[in-house]
Amino acid sequence: MWELIQSNRRKSLILFFGMGALLILIGYVFGSYYDPEAGGVVGVFFAIVLWVILSALSYFAGSKILLAVSGAKEVTKDVHPQLYNVVEEMKIAAGVPFFPKIYIIDDPAPNAFATGVKPENSAIAVTSGLLSTLNRYELQGVVAHEMSHIVNRDILLMTFAGVMLGVITIMSDIFFRGMYFGGGSRYRSRSSSKSSGQAQVIVMILAIILAILGPVLAQLFYFAISRKREYLADASAARLTRYPEGLANALEKIANSTHKLRSANKVTAPMYIVNPLKREGMKLADLTSTHPPISERIKILRALQQGVSYNDYQRVFEMIHGKKEKIIPDSVLKESIAVTPVIGLTNEDKDFNPIEARREANDAVMKLNDYNFINCKCGVKIKIPPDYNKPIVVCPRCGTRHQLR
Amino acid sequence: MIYFIIFLAVIVLIILFFVSIYNALIRLRNQVKNAWAQIDVQLKRRHDLIPNLIETVKGYMTHERQIMENITKYRSQAMNAQTVGEKAQAESLLSGALGQLRVQVENYPDLKANQNFLALQEELTATENKISFARQNYNDQVLMYNNKIQMFPSNIVAGMFNFKEEEFFEIKDVAEKEVPKVSFN
Structure with missing residues (x-):
């Protein structure tokens, strides 16, 4: 766990500086486009100020905003004892000192997300639809997945990456609007010499290229990381519960649900355990989707028969994917100890009473409504x-x- | 002079190396202790739940006095156990008896419909799960700690400062696998 956080920190830093450099470059080029003499500095300044404000906002209020936007309500133990207990079980399994806050969203579409840049103020939100469709072991799998996002510090990483992406998108948006309405540089008429005119053309071409490619690049980068974090959280969840079948069944049930999450949008989609917007996609969509295809996640989880350690997950991932790709950081693979899965819980669904589960979920929502x-x-x-x-x-x-x- | 400085530097490096191993050992040992405390909390919680459970169930389950006596007996045994091994033994017997009770509940539809009992049952399931997850975490920590103590070069430091291997918390499956006896009287 410690190594996972370490490698995540390192990755956050690389990402941080990489995207930051892209941001500064874009700021400089766009600024120079408007004013060749002093514009570059102004552009960089503008980009950084925008980034600082948005980062601070998402760092301090991001999780509150997210929870409010999705209509989540905080619950205590008496509202839904099973959910509370499952979260506590996963807290114990992970051996962490913090206890995430628990939220329920009144929505028939089964889904869940975790939020909070610091583990101490983290929260796990599930929909009432999730509570009424999943049995205890499946719920445990989902909560373990969310707990892993918190423990691996994925949320911090995704928050900063998301803000960078947002700022780069906003800047190129402003640039295109400026081109459309203003028709270009204000100072062009002033610069009479031929060489500066040439430089101006180069800057303009560069600016247009950056305005088009910047957001795309940032987005691909962001999506790639997001997908990797999903696999990693699945691996951690299997390790925490020792029962990958639980999460696999849960993902299957969520994927098969015909309900659509009302409160989800493009910005909040990457936060959920299963992408609430897109239906499970074709291979072509892989590069631009925030989540790996569910069928593949299920296949990997189901293939974890001999062991549920990080090593096993990496091995099975490569087997199913057919190519070498590091999903689990090396430092973790080296340290990971052999972990055997729990087998023989498969008749658990027999005990599951869907009517009872739906009643429990409805009761929880009623309790939330006083x-x-x-x-x-x-x-x-x-x-x-x-x-x-x-x-x-x-x-x-x-x-x-x-x-x- | 230069050799002396090199010699000194090597000594300092070795000391630093040993200090870091020592600190790692301390950290692991504390993690083991903390993990054990977590198990203990959950075991106590289960002990606290049992009188309540017996009280709720008593009125309905008139034919299962043997199981309830066992539960009470194993509970007090578990509460008096001292070492990790003893505790594991008593707790696994208690788990077995509770499992038997759970099987018998199927024969009492009135009890199964009782909201108080359902709430209690969820609490009991959760506590059992918490015990097993705490145990899982404890055993992982013990494994890492014991590995560190046995492996070179940390075994030297462990030997010098008397770090001792910890015992795993293993539940003997005997009681859990025992088939509940059905009586026809």
């Missing part, structure tokens, strides 16, 4: 809506009178 619940001694659960204002409620089965506060 319904009051009373467990009667006779075993009946009485649900009282928030606008019920009589002082006493009578149990419909045994007739016990319950005092309300």
